[in-house]
Amino acid sequence: MIPRATLATARRVLWQIRRDPRTVGLLLAVPVGLLVLMRYILNAQPLTFQAIGAPMCGLFPFSIMFLITSIAMLRERTTGTLERLMALPIAKGDVLAGYGIAFGLLAAIQASVVCAVGFLVLGLHAPHGAWLVGLLAIANALLGMALGLFVSAFARTEFQAVQFMPAIIFPQLLLCGLFVERHEMAGALYTASWALPLTYAYDALARATRLGPLGSAMARDICLIVAATLVALALGALTLRRRTP
Amino acid sequence: MDSAAIEIEDLRVVRGGRPVLEGVSLRVDHDTVTGLLGPSGCGKTTLMRAVVGVQIVAGGVVTVLGEPAGTAELRRRVGYVTQAPSVYGDLSVSENLRYFAAVVGAGLQRIGEVIEVVRLSGREHQVVGSLSGGERSRVSLATALLNKPRLLVLDEPTVGLDPVLRAELWATFHELAAAGTTLLISSHVMDEASECDVLLLMRDGALLEHTTPERLRGETGEQDLGRAFLSVIERRAGGS
Numbered sequence: 001m002i003p004r005a006t007l008a009t010a011r012r013v014l015w016q017i018r019r020d021p022r023t024v025g026l027l028l029a030v031p032v033g034l035l036v037l038m039r040y041i042l043n044a045q046p047l048t049f050q051a052i053g054a055p056m057c058g059l060f061p062f063s064i065m066f067l068i069t070s071i072a073m074l075r076e077r078t079t080g081t082l083e084r085l086m087a088l089p090i091a092k093g094d095v096l097a098g099y100g101i102a103f104g105l106l107a108a109i110q111a112s113v114v115c116a117v118g119f120l121v122l123g124l125h126a127p128h129g130a131w132l133v134g135l136l137a138i139a140n141a142l143l144g145m146a147l148g149l150f151v152s153a154f155a156r157t158e159f160q161a162v163q164f165m166p167a168i169i170f171p172q173l174l175l176c177g178l179f180v181e182r183h184e185m186a187g188a189l190y191t192a193s194w195a196l197p198l199t200y201a202y203d204a205l206a207r208a209t210r211l212g213p214l215g216s217a218m219a220r221d222i223c224l225i226v227a228a229t230l231v232a233l234a235l236g237a238l239t240l241r242r243r244t245p
Numbered sequence: 246m247d248s249a250a251i252e253i254e255d256l257r258v259v260r261g262g263r264p265v266l267e268g269v270s271l272r273v274d275h276d277t278v279t280g281l282l283g284p285s286g287c288g289k290t291t292l293m294r295a296v297v298g299v300q301i302v303a304g305g306v307v308t309v310l311g312e313p314a315g316t317a318e319l320r321r322r323v324g325y326v327t328q329a330p331s332v333y334g335d336l337s338v339s340e341n342l343r344y345f346a347a348v349v350g351a352g353l354q355r356i357g358e359v360i361e362v363v364r365l366s367g368r369e370h371q372v373v374g375s376l377s378g379g380e381r382s383r384v385s386l387a388t389a390l391l392n393k394p395r396l397l398v399l400d401e402p403t404v405g406l407d408p409v410l411r412a413e414l415w416a417t418f419h420e421l422a423a424a425g426t427t428l429l430i431s432s433h434v435m436d437e438a439s440e441c442d443v444l445l446l447m448r449d450g451a452l453l454e455h456t457t458p459e460r461l462r463g464e465t466g467e468q469d470l471g472r473a474f475l476s477v478i479e480r481r482a483g484g485s
Contacts, residue, residue, distance in 0.1 A: 008347030
């Protein structure tokens, strides 16, 4: 890997996003809008808003970065720019890391805005500090990005790529414990939930947004989020082929 | 020893279960403009992809600048321009070039030079997506020139361009060849054949002729290279 090529890739991805101010606006406004919506839907149930809304601040970047990365990467594949890159002296790691830095930065901005609105304006609590939620949000965004990079290899069109959001992200959101406690689910689903990375992402956020010690479970969660990210990146690297049929 | 820029022996490629190249052997000399000509679908792009080292091949040996095609070292010395311009449509001309320059390790000064070469001065800050098709393909070409490649592989670089622009591009190619670049250029328009030093005529996944425009005219007695190509095909069909 060459740091110059990694940073150039990150800068290029950010240039592309800057050319699309509406996307940037949506990236920042949509999560905030949804959080405000949730606040007033749960108007009579502030405890439920705290239990769902506070962890959600750290889950928005996960799902949005998944979607954006899978489409951005699909474009690289379909417009031939990926093929050109693979014929140039750039390492696959440079491409992946470049995307990671760019989307990590974007996630940091998004998480900061969402957390600021949630914890400062809407009255959510972060007993262990909003910064911890923000850091988890960035880690989750990188996980979403890595998954998005990987699944983009299985889509031929943007229509297909968009479908991966309900196919891959929604089941994880439903099974992670955000809406229903996992042990209350059917046994098979409870078992399945242990295998899904978002379960640990949510568990870490839940611990960070409620009272009580963080414990070793937090460390386990973070390790597993990082491990899942690395596995997804490795799988994604396998889909970046120098030679194609 | 005097090795060729490209040396291909018995190259076979199968795509989607169908043989696309069936035992192609050829040699491209240094500092020449070699035209790869033949109808669409005859395997020109596949052959070029094999030279650049991005094509999975079923058999044969492809040696480029003395090394097996597709090595990391060759990625620094070979430029490849795909038929569809593979640049970022949502970035400006100079942003595209700055990115690829950083990837190949070219300096900022080189960006100005390649913009000059493809005659896009004054368009640096225009978003590539808003350029005309011809301009876009020239951005793609400029990108491939950044690292001063020893070998430049161009897939149908003049397709869909107006005659003036085509003539300009061919002038650029001759300038590049004179400056020590070997060019392999594909086209399905036979009237571009006269621009080349060497001609490779392909049909149905096989190499028909390895010749020069003069020789092709002399052997077939046709002044028009398109007709000459047809008479080669007829002769082959009659002889087999």
